[in-house]
Amino acid sequence: MFRAVALPVMFLAAAMVTIAADPSAMNRSDEPEAFDVEPPILKQNLSDEPLPAPGTPDAEVARLEKQLERAKRNADGAERLYKIGVLARVEVEQRLLRAVRIESDLANARVTQAKEKIADEESRLASGENAKDELDAAKATLAQLTEAAQVALAKRERAELEFAEANLRRQQKLLKLGSAEKSDVTHAEEKLAELRAPKE
Numbered sequence: 001m002f003r004a005v006a007l008p009v010m011f012l013a014a015a016m017v018t019i020a021a022d023p024s025a026m027n028r029s030d031e032p033e034a035f036d037v038e039p040p041i042l043k044q045n046l047s048d049e050p051l052p053a054p055g056t057p058d059a060e061v062a063r064l065e066k067q068l069e070r071a072k073r074n075a076d077g078a079e080r081l082y083k084i085g086v087l088a089r090v091e092v093e094q095r096l097l098r099a100v101r102i103e104s105d106l107a108n109a110r111v112t113q114a115k116e117k118i119a120d121e122e123s124r125l126a127s128g129e130n131a132k133d134e135l136d137a138a139k140a141t142l143a144q145l146t147e148a149a150q151v152a153l154a155k156r157e158r159a160e161l162e163f164a165e166a167n168l169r170r171q172q173k174l175l176k177l178g179s180a181e182k183s184d185v186t187h188a189e190e191k192l193a194e195l196r197a198p199k200e
Contacts, residue, residue, distance in 0.1 A: 057112045060113075061113050067102050071102050078091065101159075106152075117138045121135040121138050
C-alpha cells in the first residue's frame with residue numbers, strides 16, 4: 001500500500017524540482033521566434049500591372065477573384081481532410097458554402113464593373129467620340145454577366161438552403177444524444193424558415 005502511494009508522490013516531487021530548477025521553461029512559448037530579418041520579396045510575386053484603386057469595381061473584382069481561388073483550394077482539400085478525420089463534416093460544408101457565396105459576390109461585382117464600363121462608353125459617345133460599337137459590346141457583356149449573376153445567386157440560395165437543412169438535422173441528432181441545447185435546434189429551425197420564406 002505504501003509503495004502505491006509513494007511512487008506517484010516521488011514522480012510529482014521530481015517534476016516539481018525539475019520545473020523549479022529551470023524557470024525559463026515555463027516562459028517559453030510554442031511559437032517560433034520572430035525573424036530578425038525580413039525575407040526577400042520573390043520575383044514571381046511581383047507584377048508589372050498597376051493595381052486598381054481601392055474601392056473601385058475593378059479592385060473589388062480582383063479582391064473577390066483572389067478570395068474565390070483561395071476558397072476553392074480550401075474546399076477542394078476539405079473532403080480529403082474529412083476522410084482522414086482532420087475536419088468535421090460541418091466544416092467541409094462551410095468551406096463549400098463559402099466558395100459558393102464568394103462566387104455569387106464575384107458575379108455581382110462583375111455586373112457592377114460592366115455597368116461602370118457602359119457609363120464610361122455612354123459618356124464617350126456623348127462627348128462626340130465614335131464609341132457606338134464599344135457601347136453595344138459592353139451592353140451585350142452586361143447582359144451575359146447579369147444572367148451569370150442570376151445563376152450564381154440561385155446556386156447560392158440552393159446551397160444555403162441545403163446547408164441549413166443539414167444543420168437542422170445535425171442539431172436534432174445532437175439534441176437526442178444530449179450534446180446540444182433546445183435553443184440550438186430552435187435557431188437552426190428559424191434559419192431554415194428564413195431561407196424558405198419567399199423573397200420580396
